[in-house]
Amino acid sequence: MNQYPHSTRLLVAIDCIIFGFDGDEIKLLVIKRNFEPERGKWSLMGGFVNQEEDLEVGAERILYELTGLNNIYVEQLLTFGKVNRDPVERTISVVFFALINIHSHDEESVRAHNAHWVSLKNMPQLIFDHEKMVQNALERLRYKAALHPIGFELLPETFTIPQLHKLYEAIYGMQLDRRNFSRKILSTGLLVDTGEKNENSATKKAVLYRLDKEKYEDKFHSFWYFMPEPSA
Amino acid sequence: MNQYPHSTRLLVAIDCIIFGFDGDEIKLLVIKRNFEPERGKWSLMGGFVNQEEDLEVGAERILYELTGLNNIYVEQLLTFGKVNRDPVERTISVVFFALINIHSHDEESVRAHNAHWVSLKNMPQLIFDHEKMVQNALERLRYKAALHPIGFELLPETFTIPQLHKLYEAIYGMQLDRRNFSRKILSTGLLVDTGEKNENSATKKAVLYRLDKEKYEDKFHSFWYFMPEPSA
DNA sequence: GTAATATTGTGTCCAAACGACACATTCAGA
DNA sequence: TCTGAATGTGTCGTTTGGACACAATATTAC
Structure with missing residues (x-):
């Protein structure tokens, strides 16, 4: 051996x-x-x-x-x-x-x-x-979440757009405009309206979405923002 | 021990x-x-x-x-x-x-x-x-080159925009519009005109640029495209 | 039951960026 | 001096993004 x-x-x-x-x-x-x-x-x-x-x-x-x-x-x-x-x-x-x-x-x-x-x-x-490892992981999380639809892994099966919004604000430690964020996320076509609403809310109940698994798999390895797909 | x-x-x-x-x-x-x-x-x-x-x-x-x-x-x-x-x-x-x-x-x-x-x-x-490793490295190269000014590492100290253009076409295996590419690259402010020209050319000689090292260091860890800088 | 309040959903507007493309300039060689 | 290939710069219409207004929904206070 x-x-x-x-x-x-x-x-x-x-x-x-x-x-x-x-x-x-x-x-x-x-x-x-x-x-x-x-x-x-x-x-x-x-x-x-x-x-x-x-x-x-x-x-x-x-x-x-x-x-x-x-x-x-x-x-x-x-x-x-x-x-x-x-x-x-x-x-x-x-x-x-x-x-x-x-x-x-x-x-x-x-x-x-x-x-x-x-x-x-x-x-x-x-x-x-271990602290360096965590620091490094946080950078990777920010990197990937900006480019790939990875955030959903941190949420339950069904979730609302306000939840997703708060998640991204937490990841980047900054405020993101609620309305622009919503528009951007919906434009990916990855979210499916479940027809249900979040009953836990104290005020207006937000719509619950779930991931479109197929589109998720398809789009996962493509960039959200920048490049057209590399060919070879 | x-x-x-x-x-x-x-x-x-x-x-x-x-x-x-x-x-x-x-x-x-x-x-x-x-x-x-x-x-x-x-x-x-x-x-x-x-x-x-x-x-x-x-x-x-x-x-x-x-x-x-x-x-x-x-x-x-x-x-x-x-x-x-x-x-x-x-x-x-x-x-x-x-x-x-x-x-x-x-x-x-x-x-x-x-x-x-x-x-x-x-x-x-x-x-x-080892082939898997290479495949993986190529993906990483594409990933990083799309977001960080990493391509220059593959070129000599001074280089022309057409050279840089060909490099990016090689990395992504696709054609990129020459003129739009040039505009994009110059808009980063990372290139400094050396005043010299590429004497190897058979036709019009292209301007030789070099990296602005300071701006390069500053901007290296920021995304080129997507996000505003994460705060914490 | 109605008003007040907080949250959510949708829309508008303007500026910036992008992709597609035209044209002028420069150089070597015929 | 003309030609062809490569380089530099500009234009134009569309899309995208950020800033912001307003309407709709649900709970609570009175």
């Missing part, structure tokens, strides 16, 4: 950025470590890569372990590998970032792992280089 | 996508392997991560070894880690992609490594999952 005997082998970890949206701001799911090193400190959910496990499978295993969720939006972010990033032993960390509906996870499992949703504006200190 | 004794350690490699532009099309620098396994086949330039070496440093070392170049544009792409991607032994590969001026590298060194520039449209078979 070992035909590359000259080279050193390293620990390979997976860390997961898990974003949710509570209706007001973007939140991050972090755990309070109950193991050494850094017991009691805040950290991203993570684990080591198993010998016979693909990286993506490992990420899904770790996400499932914490949230009880399958089939969620996951994408590989970057790999962090500074020599001294883990004081115990050199460890390469492949970071994934996931978007979930904040109300859909398994409460039991989250409690068992000592996990909590924290606000990005008010984030506790995280171990190692 | 080994305080994570339960976990398996894996080989970690670095592979480098190196793009160049010959005036007509995007080219990729690949090597003909003179070592096992897969001796004699085409492959990306790569190497293993050293015990005491950051990933970025490793990538720069490998790029320097092949091209003799420092201070070139390098960015981490993705990490490939399928269990059986390397038939010899499980190896995680962190892939970087680099953009260089195709005429600036060290000819000696490239020859010594059996390296060649190949056309993307006419690419030979590559070993392992």
Whole structure:
């Protein structure tokens, strides 16, 4: 098996950025470590890569372990590998970032792992280089959400345009004109009117939409704004 | 040192996508392997991560070894880690992609490594999952070049707008209106007229421009097109 | 039951940007 | 000096985007 005997082998970890949206701001799911090193400190959910496990499978295993969720939006972010990033032993960390509906996870499992949703504006200190990972993930989220219809992953199956509007304001930390936003979103043709209305509202009830899955799949890899489709 | 004794350690490699532009099309620098396994086949330039070496440093070392170049544009792409991607032994590969001026590298060194520039449209078979890596890098190049002033990395210090135009047509594999492209590029304010002209031309000589480095640094992380700057 | 208030849906207007295209200019070579 | 190919600049009509007004809906207060 070992035909590359000259080279050193390293620990390979997976860390997961898990974003949710509570209706007001973007939140991050972090755990309070109950193991050494850094017991009691805040950290991203993570684990080591198993010998016979693909990286993506490992990420899904770790996400499932914490949230009880399958089939969620996951994408590989970057790999962090500074020599001294883990004081115990050199460890390469492949970071994934996931978007979930904040109300859909398994409460039991989250409690068992000592996990909590924290606000990005008010984030506790995280171990190692985990804060850099989060910063990087936030940039990626902003990047992608500006170009691809990715925001829906943070909302329930059906949602209103005002909810979507608040989500985008939270992602970019800025105010967006309500009416122009609505026009832009509707012009994508990705939203389908369910005919129902949001009963939770205290005033005028907003129309509930759902994603047009087919158009979503089709359009996902195209830019919303800039370029005509590359050909080859 | 080994305080994570339960976990398996894996080989970690670095592979480098190196793009160049010959005036007509995007080219990729690949090597003909003179070592096992897969001796004699085409492959990306790569190497293993050293015990005491950051990933970025490793990538720069490998790029320097092949091209003799420092201070070139390098960015981490993705990490490939399928269990059986390397038939010899499980190896995680962190892939970087680099953009260089195709005429600036060290000819000696490239020859010594059996390296060649190949056309993307006419690419030979590559070993392992290297073709996927290239495909992925091409997508990233298209993505970034549409949003950030990254194309200049593939051109010499001074260049003409027709050259830049051809570069973008090559990147996207499509025709772009010459006049509209020119207007768009000039409106970014990133180009400085050097006062000189391209003496190689057989007809009307085009004006040579160079990058305004300061504006380049300032604007690099902002989108060209879509969003107003995110605040926090 | 009616008024007040907050929220949602739709529309208007003007300026900026974009794509399609015309025309004038410059250079090498016939 | 004429010709052809490439380069630089401009025009025009359409579309898009941002700023903003107004109407419709539902809850609550009186």
